[in-house]
Amino acid sequence: MTNTYAIVLAAGQGTRMKSNLYKVLHPVCGKPMVEHVIDHIHGLGANRIVTIVGHGAELVEETLGEKSEYALQAQQLGTAHAVQQAEKLIGDLDGTTIVVCGDTPLIRSETMEALIAHHNETGAKATILTAIADDPTGYGRIIRGADGQVLRNVEQKDATSEEQKVTEINTGTYCFDNRALFDTLKKVKNDNAQGEYYLPDVVGILQSEQALVSAYVTDDFSETLGVNDRVVLAEAEGVMRRRIAEKHMRNGxxxxxxxxxxxxxxxxxxxxxxxxxxxxxxxxxxxxxxxxxxxxxxxxxxxxxxxxxxxxxxxxxxxxxxxxxxxxxxxxxxxxxxxxxxxxxxxxxxxxxxxxxxxxxxxxxxxxxxxxxxxxxxxxxxxxxxxxxxxxxxxxxxxxxxxxxxxxxxxxxxxxxxxxxxxxxxxxxxxxxxxxxxxxxxxxxxxxxxxxxxxx
Missing domain, CATH: 2.160.10.10 (Hexapeptide repeat proteins)
Structure with missing residues (x-):
């Protein structure tokens, strides 16, 4: 059975929250966002979980305790750079690694499990969790060929008018062959306006090397919600509250x-x-x-x-x-x-x-x-x-x-x-x-x- 590892990205400051509280520690239905993510990953039975911490690292570690291992991203130089901080802990291991953002509290264990299963079954080097959005504005689009295979992930600013009509979007959650991930991270460049290293570039590099990249579509767009401000926090609270209520109602x-x-x-x-x-x-x-x-x-x-x-x-x-x-x-x-x-x-x-x-x-x-x-x-x-x-x-x-x-x-x-x-x-x-x-x-x-x- 393939070993499974998880990397949780939780190092960003979250300036749009306009809060003294570190973003991923804001509660949703009484539990910090990042703890929801970690608990859902535990439902997978992952062999290792590494949380990438930065701003508020001590508070995050205190909150999660022994639920996770930790790697410090001292400078926030992008998502690819964040993932790279886990190399010293799991970089030389064989298996499948799922990368999840710590501000996505609504993603379920079942969805992550289905993503990993799809990744392993297809033999892909990278698999993107996607969703169908009523309004895909602002999201990267998944462009597929006639055979359904993923051709590329196109950011909004780079998409043609025809590509912008595509409603299948990149949620920011990925599965990788673990060794391929860390080998490819070394090839990511920061020649962009922000001067940062971006994780989606790993997918592009793998495709340029003729590696198979796949995508798995979740049927619940709300699971992919990333909380960046108080408005979206309230939206996530509402979805989670209804989900919890439904669970109890179904239990009598x-x-x-x-x-x-x-x-x-x-x-x-x-x-x-x-x-x-x-x-x-x-x-x-x-x-x-x-x-x-x-x-x-x-x-x-x-x-x-x-x-x-x-x-x-x-x-x-x-x-x-x-x-x-x-x-x-x-x-x-x-x-x-x-x-x-x-x-x-x-x-x-x-x-x-x-x-x-x-x-x-x-x-x-x-x-x-x-x-x-x-x-x-x-x-x-x-x-x-x-x-x-x-x-x-x-x-x-x-x-x-x-x-x-x-x-x-x-x-x-x-x-x-x-x-x-x-x-x-x-x-x-x-x-x-x-x-x-x-x-x-x-x-x-x-x-x-x-x-x-x-x-x-």
């Missing part, structure tokens, strides 16, 4: 309005879950089966069990059990852990707290740095007062306790199992098991006081 997820639902590339969603409009599933989130998320909910890097509802709420870096309800208008902040059959109601904020099975915080409460046991009822307006201005402290409410409305639990404090806290209380000391704690001033009525205030 109901998405009411795919065009108004945002799902990260890394998210996992169980079957029979319903995503309402305005839902955002971000990061490494995992959502179980039979859930209802939304409308207008945001889930970030969180795990949600089966049969849970998150209605118009935000969940950040937290874990939620099964058959739990959250919202509407709740905020689950990082490091929270909600058990099964928990209820978090409207305008409740939970931060770095654990609520065990069957507990309820139904409305208008703040639960921070707290450990809440099973079947606890937290009344409306309750606050765990966790911050003394310098340090955070823990509130513990044990199982089957009942916290009345408008209570302040001044941490560190413990309400023991089965204890009650009367409504309107401020609790500063531990409450023993099965006790009633009342921490409020005794009511005193001043009869006739209103009349005394009336100056008339």
């Amino acid at each position: 997820v109901t998405i009411i309005n795919p065009d108004n639902t945002y799902i990260s590339a890394a998210a996992e969603i169980g079957r029979d879950t319903v995503l309402q409009p305005g839902t955002m599933i971000e990061g490494q989130s995992v959502i179980g089966e039979n859930c209802t998320i939304g409308p207008n909910s945001q889930i970030v890097d969180s795990q949600i069990g089966e049969g849970t509802t998150v209605h118009s709420s935000v969940v950040l870096s937290s874990t939620i059990g099964s058959a739990t309800t959250v919202g509407p208008f709740a905020h689950i902040r990082p490091d929270s852990n909600l058990g099964d059959r928990v209820k978090i109601g409207n305008f409740v904020e939970v931060k770095k707290s654990t609520l065990e099975e069957g507990s309820k915080v139904s409305h208008l409460s703040y639960i921070g740095d707290a450990k809440i046991g099973e079947r606890v009822n937290i009344g409306c307006g309750t606050i765990t007062v966790n911050y003394d201005g310098k340090h955070k402290h823990v509130t513990t409410v044990e199982s089957d306790a009942f916290i009345g409305c408008n209570s302040n639990l001044i941490a560190p404090v413990t309400v023991e199992k089965g204890a009650y806290v009367a409504a309107g209380s401020t609790i500063t000391e531990n409450v023993p098991e099965s006790s009633l704690a009342i921490g409020r001033a005794r009511q005193e009525n001043k009869e006739g006081y209103v009349q005394k205030l009336n100056l008339n």
